[in-house]
Amino acid sequence: MTDPIIEIQSLSKKYKNADVYSVNNLSLQINKGEIFGLLGPNGAGKTTLISMLCGLIKPTSGDFTINGYKYSNDAHAIKKIMGVVPQEYALYPTLTARENLMYFGNMYGLKGKALKQKINDSLDYLGLLKFADKKIDTFSGGMKRRINLLAGQLHEPSVLFLDEPTVGVDVHSKAVIIEYLKQVNQSGTTIIYTSHHLAEAQDLCSHIAIIDNGEIMIKGTPQEIIELTHNAHTLEDVFLSLTGKALRDHV
Amino acid sequence: MYKLWMSIYKEVLLLKRDAGGLVILFVMPLVLIITITLIQDSTFKTATETKIPILLVDNDKGEVSELIKKNLGESNSFEVITSQGGKSIDEAFAKEKVFDGDYQLAIIIPEKLSEGLKEKVEENVTSIMQGVMEEDTVAVEPSVKKEAPKEVRLYFDPASQTAFKTAVKSTIDKMISQIETKTIYNAFTEQLGEESVAAFNQESYISFKEIVPMFDNKEMVPNSTQHNVPAWTLFAIFFIVVPLSINIVKEKSQGTNVRLRTNPVSYATVIGGKTITYLIICMLQFYLMLAVGMYVFPKIGLSPLELDGTFALMSVVALFSGLAAVGFGILLGTVAKTQEQSAPFGATSVVILAAIGGVWVPVFAMPKIMQHIAKISPMNWGLEAFYDVLLRKYTIIGILPYLGLLLLFFLIMTAVSIFYDEKKRAV
Numbered sequence: 164m165t166d167p168i169i170e171i172q173s174l175s176k177k178y179k180n181a182d183v184y185s186v187n188n189l190s191l192q193i194n195k196g197e198i199f200g201l202l203g204p205n206g207a208g209k210t211t212l213i214s215m216l217c218g219l220i221k222p223t224s225g226d227f228t229i230n231g232y233k234y235s236n237d238a239h240a241i242k243k244i245m246g247v248v249p250q251e252y253a254l255y256p257t258l259t260a261r262e263n264l265m266y267f268g269n270m271y272g273l274k275g276k277a278l279k280q281k282i283n284d285s286l287d288y289l290g291l292l293k294f295a296d297k298k299i300d301t302f303s304g305g306m307k308r309r310i311n312l313l314a315g316q317l318h319e320p321s322v323l324f325l326d327e328p329t330v331g332v333d334v335h336s337k338a339v340i341i342e343y344l345k346q347v348n349q350s351g352t353t354i355i356y357t358s359h360h361l362a363e364a365q366d367l368c369s370h371i372a373i374i375d376n377g378e379i380m381i382k383g384t385p386q387e388i389i390e391l392t393h394n395a396h397t398l399e400d401v402f403l404s405l406t407g408k409a410l411r412d413h414v
Numbered sequence: 415m416y417k418l419w420m421s422i423y424k425e426v427l428l429l430k431r432d433a434g435g436l437v438i439l440f441v442m443p444l445v446l447i448i449t450i451t452l453i454q455d456s457t458f459k460t461a462t463e464t465k466i467p468i469l470l471v472d473n474d475k476g477e478v479s480e481l482i483k484k485n486l487g488e489s490n491s492f493e494v495i496t497s498q499g500g501k502s503i504d505e506a507f508a509k510e511k512v513f514d515g516d517y518q519l520a521i522i523i524p525e526k527l528s529e530g531l532k533e534k535v536e537e538n539v540t541s542i543m544q545g546v547m548e549e550d551t552v553a554v555e556p557s558v559k560k561e562a563p564k565e566v567r568l569y570f571d572p573a574s575q576t577a578f579k580t581a582v583k584s585t586i587d588k589m590i591s592q593i594e595t596k597t598i599y600n601a602f603t604e605q606l607g608e609e610s611v612a613a614f615n616q617e618s619y620i621s622f623k624e625i626v627p628m629f630d631n632k633e634m635v636p637n638s639t640q641h642n643v644p645a646w647t648l649f650a651i652f653f654i655v656v657p658l659s660i661n662i663v664k665e666k667s668q669g670t671n672v673r674l675r676t677n678p679v680s681y682a683t684v685i686g687g688k689t690i691t692y693l694i695i696c697m698l699q700f701y702l703m704l705a706v707g708m709y710v711f712p713k714i715g716l717s718p719l720e721l722d723g724t725f726a727l728m729s730v731v732a733l734f735s736g737l738a739a740v741g742f743g744i745l746l747g748t749v750a751k752t753q754e755q756s757a758p759f760g761a762t763s764v765v766i767l768a769a770i771g772g773v774w775v776p777v778f779a780m781p782k783i784m785q786h787i788a789k790i791s792p793m794n795w796g797l798e799a800f801y802d803v804l805l806r807k808y809t810i811i812g813i814l815p816y817l818g819l820l821l822l823f824f825l826i827m828t829a830v831s832i833f834y835d836e837k838k839r840a841v
Contacts, residue, residue: 217676242678251669257431258424269420270677298431314673 305336421687476528662747
């Protein structure tokens with residue numbers, strides 16, 4: 164029995180002065196409890212799709228709901244149940260890790276002892292408690308990624324959007340982040356995640372969609388889509404088979 | 415409300431961590447106000463300790479040149495130099511020194527000026543007197559010798575400003591007129607004999623007196639401090655545009671703006687946090703500058719700022735001016751993509767707003783077109799409101815139109831920022 168949390172109907176986005184659609188008539192359903200991987204080459208439309216779902220940009224056409232809510236009517240309700248972890252380190256560099264987390268927690272309506280406890284526990288889990296009162300601009304890339312993740316997840320959202328959460332981090336930080344995401348998912352958060360790390364996605368995601376030219380090429384569980392693709396043994400085989408081997412550099 | 419407080423707290427923390435920025439926010443306006451007032455004070459004060467050294471070449475060496483020297487010396491504006499190294503200076507030397515910029519002015523008194531003036535006046539007086547006595551005596555043709563007009567030559571440093579040149583020319587013109595008048599009186603006195611001296615009262619008949627406003631039986635004579643502190647305080651308040659716009663641009667480049675836009679917090683709360691924080695900064699700047707005007711200025715030889723019970727109303731004007739400045743900063747930060755765009759544009763636009771607002775040159779002295787433009791400058795509204803309160807002793811009712819305009823400016827700037835932000839999301 165499926166219980167959809169995100170339902171996308173014929174969603175399209177064409178940027179001003181662009182020749183082609185970044186997201187083209189895309190329909191998709193993501194169910195509660197899934198870790199849904201959006202994979203695709205550079206410029207495939209992953210970030211555009213996530214940005215629309217997060218309310219950062221407006222679709223050209225089409226519609227979607229998150230937990231039954233539409234942005235046009237219930238933007239505040241959606242924002243309350245949604246967490247976002249952007250690709251950039253979306254943190255104040257001159258504030259400490261704790262100050263950043265307190266502030267973003269406050270913006271989700273969290274406060275007092277409960278918030279402080281949640282911050283301490285999460286920092287401890289991610290190995291950052293002893294750096295809680297250090298400024299972000301003294302942190303390494305891996306440490307910033309972990310704080311970035313925490314800032315979007317403190318309020319235990321129903322849906323968590325992650326745009327390449329492990330890009331540019333070392334193996335140890337990546338392992339901690341992946342482990343943390345699994346734990347977050349087990350506690351009831353649906354995760355929508357984009358990445359270029361196909362092996363990581365194969366390990367983490369319960370469901371995957373490969374997207375290219377703004378359209379979904381294939382979707383299903385990692386195992387299903389490997390089986391559906393001729394001569395494919397890994398996600399990487401599927402990916403190359405569907406998107407080709409040509410470079411996707413563009414400006 | 416809790417989110418708003420936390421936004422304010424965050425903004426305060428960000429400012430606190432930027433020690434250099436804080437110093438600029440508070441120290442630079444103080445340096446500005448002290449420097450400008452010191453300069454303005456010495457430029458316009460009548461009894462000043464600062465005397466401008468000028469060269470005087472005395473080719474006359476007579477009564478008139480002595481009078482000119484005496485009057486210039488007594489004017490308290492000039493230090494008259496007539497010799498260098500124990501040697502009298504000549505016209506060529508004076509011209510070279512002035513044109514090289516070593517001196518602002520040289521006055522060349524022509525040869526035989528005293529003698530010539532005396533002769534010319536005596537001839538004229540004699541001629542008049544003969545005309546008067548024609549009835550009693552046989553008419554004799556007056557032997558009027560044509561005296562060529564004498565010329566006092568002035569050399570100005572080419573870099574001298576027109577206002578300075580005009581002021582000097584007017585002073586010297588007045589001085590020469592007085593000397594001529596005195597000489598004419600003396601000639602008549604001599605012609606009529608000593609017994610008629612009493613008939614010539616050389617005191618000026620027409621004089622002028624400035625009638626200044628009275629408040630609480632006290633004359634209100636504005637000094638340069640009363641003009642400068644409000645004007646330059648307003649200028650400093652508007653400079654909040656620069657750090658505020660940088661703050662907003664930074665949030666965009668750091669990505670924290672993305673996080674805030676996806677948080678369940680309204681853009682109004684985010685802007686509200688910034689508005690209140692930066693408004694507090696504006697007010698602190700304002701009070702600091704008032705304190706400097708009241709307590710530091712007298713210690714460095716400047717006239718103290720006298721508020722005369724206008725503190726509360728001045729604070730209201732500062733608050734609304736601060737709002738206008740913050741609104742402008744929010745719009746600039748929202749529209750600018752980089753700090754390289756926002757910082758120079760912010761600084762330059764504040765200077766332009768100050769110029770057209772009358773902070774540097776009074777609006778009445780501007781060309782007609784600029785006078786109309788000045789009326790749409792928020793800095794002009796703030797400045798006029800400050801002057802209305804401090805110098806014209808208006809009540810709150812009198813300054814309501816300006817306060818309304820400043821508030822409207824803030825609301826329009828903020829509304830345009832929100833509209834622009836919304837529009838950008840639909841890229």
